[in-house]
Amino acid sequence: MKEYTPEYLDFLRDIIGRHDEEAARKELTGLHPADIAELYQDLDLDEAEFLYRLLDDQTAADVLMELDEDDRHKLLSAMSTEDIARQVIDHLDTDDAVDIIQELDEEDRDEILSHIDDVEQAGDIIDLLKYDEDTAGGIMGTEMIVVNENWSMPQCVQEMRKQAEDLDEIYYVYVVDNDYRLRGVFPLKKMITHPSVSKIKHVMEVDPVSVKTDTPVDELTLDFEKYDLVAMPVVDSIGRLVGQITVDDVMDEAREQSERDYQLASGLSGDVESDDTLFDQTKARLPWLLIGILGGIGNSIILGHFESGFAVNPAMALFIPLIGGTGGNVGIQSSAIIVQGLANGSLDVSGSAKQLFKELGVGLLNACIISLIVFVYNMFALGPTQVTTIAVSLSLFAVVVFASIFGTFVPLTLERFKIDPALATGPFISITNDIIGMVIYMSISSALLSALGPA
Amino acid sequence: MKEYTPEYLDFLRDIIGRHDEEAARKELTGLHPADIAELYQDLDLDEAEFLYRLLDDQTAADVLMELDEDDRHKLLSAMSTEDIARQVIDHLDTDDAVDIIQELDEEDRDEILSHIDDVEQAGDIIDLLKYDEDTAGGIMGTEMIVVNENWSMPQCVQEMRKQAEDLDEIYYVYVVDNDYRLRGVFPLKKMITHPSVSKIKHVMEVDPVSVKTDTPVDELTLDFEKYDLVAMPVVDSIGRLVGQITVDDVMDEAREQSERDYQLASGLSGDVESDDTLFDQTKARLPWLLIGILGGIGNSIILGHFESGFAVNPAMALFIPLIGGTGGNVGIQSSAIIVQGLANGSLDVSGSAKQLFKELGVGLLNACIISLIVFVYNMFALGPTQVTTIAVSLSLFAVVVFASIFGTFVPLTLERFKIDPALATGPFISITNDIIGMVIYMSISSALLSALGPA
Numbered sequence: 001m002k003e004y005t006p007e008y009l010d011f012l013r014d015i016i017g018r019h020d021e022e023a024a025r026k027e028l029t030g031l032h033p034a035d036i037a038e039l040y041q042d043l044d045l046d047e048a049e050f051l052y053r054l055l056d057d058q059t060a061a062d063v064l065m066e067l068d069e070d071d072r073h074k075l076l077s078a079m080s081t082e083d084i085a086r087q088v089i090d091h092l093d094t095d096d097a098v099d100i101i102q103e104l105d106e107e108d109r110d111e112i113l114s115h116i117d118d119v120e121q122a123g124d125i126i127d128l129l130k131y132d133e134d135t136a137g138g139i140m141g142t143e144m145i146v147v148n149e150n151w152s153m154p155q156c157v158q159e160m161r162k163q164a165e166d167l168d169e170i171y172y173v174y175v176v177d178n179d180y181r182l183r184g185v186f187p188l189k190k191m192i193t194h195p196s197v198s199k200i201k202h203v204m205e206v207d208p209v210s211v212k213t214d215t216p217v218d219e220l221t222l223d224f225e226k227y228d229l230v231a232m233p234v235v236d237s238i239g240r241l242v243g244q245i246t247v248d249d250v251m252d253e254a255r256e257q258s259e260r261d262y263q264l265a266s267g268l269s270g271d272v273e274s275d276d277t278l279f280d281q282t283k284a285r286l287p288w289l290l291i292g293i294l295g296g297i298g299n300s301i302i303l304g305h306f307e308s309g310f311a312v313n314p315a316m317a318l319f320i321p322l323i324g325g326t327g328g329n330v331g332i333q334s335s336a337i338i339v340q341g342l343a344n345g346s347l348d349v350s351g352s353a354k355q356l357f358k359e360l361g362v363g364l365l366n367a368c369i370i371s372l373i374v375f376v377y378n379m380f381a382l383g384p385t386q387v388t389t390i391a392v393s394l395s396l397f398a399v400v401v402f403a404s405i406f407g408t409f410v411p412l413t414l415e416r417f418k419i420d421p422a423l424a425t426g427p428f429i430s431i432t433n434d435i436i437g438m439v440i441y442m443s444i445s446s447a448l449l450s451a452l453g454p455a
Numbered sequence: 456m457k458e459y460t461p462e463y464l465d466f467l468r469d470i471i472g473r474h475d476e477e478a479a480r481k482e483l484t485g486l487h488p489a490d491i492a493e494l495y496q497d498l499d500l501d502e503a504e505f506l507y508r509l510l511d512d513q514t515a516a517d518v519l520m521e522l523d524e525d526d527r528h529k530l531l532s533a534m535s536t537e538d539i540a541r542q543v544i545d546h547l548d549t550d551d552a553v554d555i556i557q558e559l560d561e562e563d564r565d566e567i568l569s570h571i572d573d574v575e576q577a578g579d580i581i582d583l584l585k586y587d588e589d590t591a592g593g594i595m596g597t598e599m600i601v602v603n604e605n606w607s608m609p610q611c612v613q614e615m616r617k618q619a620e621d622l623d624e625i626y627y628v629y630v631v632d633n634d635y636r637l638r639g640v641f642p643l644k645k646m647i648t649h650p651s652v653s654k655i656k657h658v659m660e661v662d663p664v665s666v667k668t669d670t671p672v673d674e675l676t677l678d679f680e681k682y683d684l685v686a687m688p689v690v691d692s693i694g695r696l697v698g699q700i701t702v703d704d705v706m707d708e709a710r711e712q713s714e715r716d717y718q719l720a721s722g723l724s725g726d727v728e729s730d731d732t733l734f735d736q737t738k739a740r741l742p743w744l745l746i747g748i749l750g751g752i753g754n755s756i757i758l759g760h761f762e763s764g765f766a767v768n769p770a771m772a773l774f775i776p777l778i779g780g781t782g783g784n785v786g787i788q789s790s791a792i793i794v795q796g797l798a799n800g801s802l803d804v805s806g807s808a809k810q811l812f813k814e815l816g817v818g819l820l821n822a823c824i825i826s827l828i829v830f831v832y833n834m835f836a837l838g839p840t841q842v843t844t845i846a847v848s849l850s851l852f853a854v855v856v857f858a859s860i861f862g863t864f865v866p867l868t869l870e871r872f873k874i875d876p877a878l879a880t881g882p883f884i885s886i887t888n889d890i891i892g893m894v895i896y897m898s899i900s901s902a903l904l905s906a907l908g909p910a
Contacts, residue, residue: 030662034681160647170644188643189625192615225710226489228703230685247702248683255680258713259795265720266791267784274796278816285788286821292784293825296777297832303773310769317765317772318758321779321889322751329722329747329882333740336721340714341729361733366741370748377752427784434776
């Protein structure tokens with residue numbers, strides 16, 4: 001990975017400051033678009049724009065795709081819709097073009113589409129815009145090499161040569177029948193190992209792994225991982241080839257999905273990055289904090305019913321963090337195991353009952369160990385027959401078992417109702433378990449206190 | 456993704472029960488090894504073994520690679536070292552072979568290596584075993600197509616044809632000089648578009664992205680994402696080509712890394728899956744729960760110093776969960792943003808000071824909003840001049856600011872000392888902030904209580 005030193009950036013700033021186009025162009029030569037994008041992000045907007053103007057259209061379009069959405073937006077909003085169509089969209093693959101167009105205002109979209117000179121590309125983009133972003137159709141591109149199953153090898157090679165010119169990379173050649181239904185794939189490797197055969201259908205691999213346009217992206221990500229694919233054909237409901245998904249898009253999606261799960265588990269709503277503005281960060285963080293505050297106030301109301309108890313037996317108050325925290329920790333663990341199992345495909349919602357049963361076992365085992373340890377500690381700290389000693393260990397036992405089951409049950413139930421189970425992790429589960437922990441603790445303490453009196 | 460219905464599994468179990476090899480073989484025909492592995496995991500061990508024996512060696516070896524480590528271990532431990540060498544290792548790529556050998560007992564390794572008939576493969580495996588598992592050398596394979604830069608195209612094609620026979624997939628042809636130093640890559644696409652040129656060095660892409668053998672895996676994962684690669688050459692310290700890393704291995708690594716971060720954030724130590732045994736799950740979960748218990752006991756000791764205060768002013772106890780929980784939530788958010796930024800490469804440890812400064816801003820903003828909201832609530836619930844009302848809001852303010860800074864500082868510091876920053880997330884940060892929150896809350900309350908007296 002390219003890293004730019006502060007010295008290099010100063011050197012480059014100096015060149016830009018002198019408006020030395022020749023020297024600047026020399027620095028950009030041979031750089032990968034992703035590296036230019038990184039450079040752009042290290043520079044001020046006007047410095048970056050100076051460099052951007054020196055790029056040829058193709059490179060500029062590629063750099064644009066590599067930028068953060070915010071930075072891309074800044075550059076695009078300075079361009080006319082005609083320039084966006086001719087200088088940017090025209091040089092992009094259809095899947096990237098669709099991503100860009102989706103980021104723009106509704107009103108600009110049609111204008112840009114009307115300025116695209118290549119009618120076929122414009123048509124493909126319009127088709128692609130119809131698909132839901134979270135489905136195979138939403139991330140596929142239409143650039144691929146397609147040959148007819150009845151063609152001979154030399155015919156195919158000639159056709160491939162024609163089609164290949166516009167493509168960056170080719171992984172597979174797709175083979176279709178006369179109705180454009182996907183029949184097979186032909187790995188490029190076979191062009192080397194089987195240079196001359198009569199018909200392509202005799203060397204193609206039949207029954208290739210494919211997805212339908214409405215397959216959810218997280219499902220097809222698992223397919224890519226499972227079958228070690230670099231590209232996958234997409235077919236419509238009657239099996240006609242409509243596009244291709246490549247592994248780089250899938251990797252981006254996989255990264256985004258795991259970041260989203262991680263953010264939800266950490267109480268961050270919305271996609272937030274360390275380089276976002278102070279205001280964006282606060283906006284992403286405040287919602288969960290406020291829910292936590294609501295939970296805390298709820299807890300204060302529950303504990304309020306026991307206020308007189310604290311006056312009589314103040315030792316009860318000391319273990320509030322222990323009970324609440326343990327309930328939260330257990331719940332987070334349980335829900336995380338479920339969310340991860342559902343995400344990586346190792347767990348299926350049909351196995352819910354079995355999973356809950358196992359979790360009951362884990363919960364009971366943890367509960368025994370934890371409440372015993374705390375009992376031994378309190379035996380020495382408070383005395384073995386003290387109400388608090390007994391109440392704390394009994395409550396811990398109940399809280400751990402409850403939190404285990406609850407933390408397993410909630411994400412499984414969300415998944416069953418097609419709601420993102422990751423919503424059930426982090427703050428949600430820890431706040432809920434905290435509150436229920438307090439109810440359990442206060443109920444048991446009250447009961448014991450009135451039965452035994454403060455010892 | 457293939458899913459087996461309970462009905463299909465019953466049907467298959469019936470075939471296996473009747474030991475009907477012909478029918479069973481028919482069911483397995485045409486299945487991808489990954490699908491057979493999935494079938495295996497749905498069946499009992501003896502049923503799976505029956506199916507496994509019906510597979511040809513190549514398929515059996517591929518299925519083995521797709522299994523969970525536990526299941527693979529069961530199958531391998533029933534085989535002699537000679538069978539492992541001839542029936543399994545011999546049919547695998549070197550990178551997979553190394554993975555399997557590393558999972559075996561030290562004493563079996565040499566025996567297996569001595570049984571490998573292909574001396575070149577055995578030598579490659581021995582070389583690969585020397586690399587650290589977390590580096591490029593540890594995950595690369597040696598199967599690739601290599602041509603000399605001075606060869607002509609027909610010479611290359613002939614050589615490629617020879618080398619390609621043993622390979623599953625080919626993405627790039629690597630071009631080296633007479634000293635085997637990497638000079639360029641040659642995308643297979645060019646075989647179509649540039650079918651005849653004098654020398655390969657005139658069509659190859661020079662200066663390809665490559666990594667050194669000691670590059671950490673998480674770094675090269677970012678390179679794959681950044682440059683949209685499907686394979687990357689690995690060179691030694693003087694630039695000689697020693698291996699290739701393919702995108703499927705990188706995807707597996709990326710999944711593992713994000714799962715590990717997620718597990719650490721959720722208080723799970725060690726790699727735990729929903730289908731692990733009850734004992735394994737408890738083992739992975741108990742450590743953090745016990746640390747949480749220690750934290751809870753620590754909190755009880757801190758609160759113990761204030762025990763008499765609870766007797767005088769029991770309302771203080773009601774807000775313990777609010778203060779502790781908020782500190783924990785804020786800290787988890789802050790540390791998650793840092794851990795994620797470091798993982799996806801958007802944040803660099805050299806920007807620590809700037810990051811801490813921004814976090815101070817976010818913390819102050821959140822602190823103002825939160826303590827104001829709680830003040831307004833308590834003004835009505837308890838009264839505006841009540842000690843508790845003032846103490847709670849003051850403490851919340853201090854706790855939120857502290858937790859923001861602390862949650863940012865700890866992972867950045869760990870990263871600086873080359874310790875995994877993900878260790879600083881989840882339970883660790885929430886327990887620490889819980890305890891420090893209590894110290895702040897009790898200090899402020901005590902001071903106010905002695906200054907103002909219980910109102």
